[in-house]
Amino acid sequence: MIVHIKSAKIKRLFLDVYSSLPEPPTNIHEVGDETQLKGADELLGLTYECFGGKCDIYLNSKLLLEYFGDNGIRGIIAHELAHAYLGHPGSLLSTQPEMDEYLENAADDLVREWGYIVI
Ligand SMILES: [Zn+2]
16 A cells, blocks of 8 residues: 655544554555545545555545544545445446445445544
């Protein structure tokens, strides 16, 4: 897992949440920040390209730091990690809103199970 997050705080929170999980996902290829979120500036985070067994996660450090406290940020990080853990395809690539909702709910259920708050 390669972590390219410039913000020291977001990087620390990501590694805190990751290492707190009972079974941290081993299928993460890369974790990046908003400098790699091209065309998705309004998203807080994104997990995608899990199809080949390796997911990329992007976290929008700028928005996270501007609008959320530590627990909110942890919740959002846990949500993206839940998508990776569950091997979900990226929702941006989906054209099926019902499937998106199903995947989002499944991720949120796991976030609660892991003890983080759902944003
Ligand atoms: Zn999601």
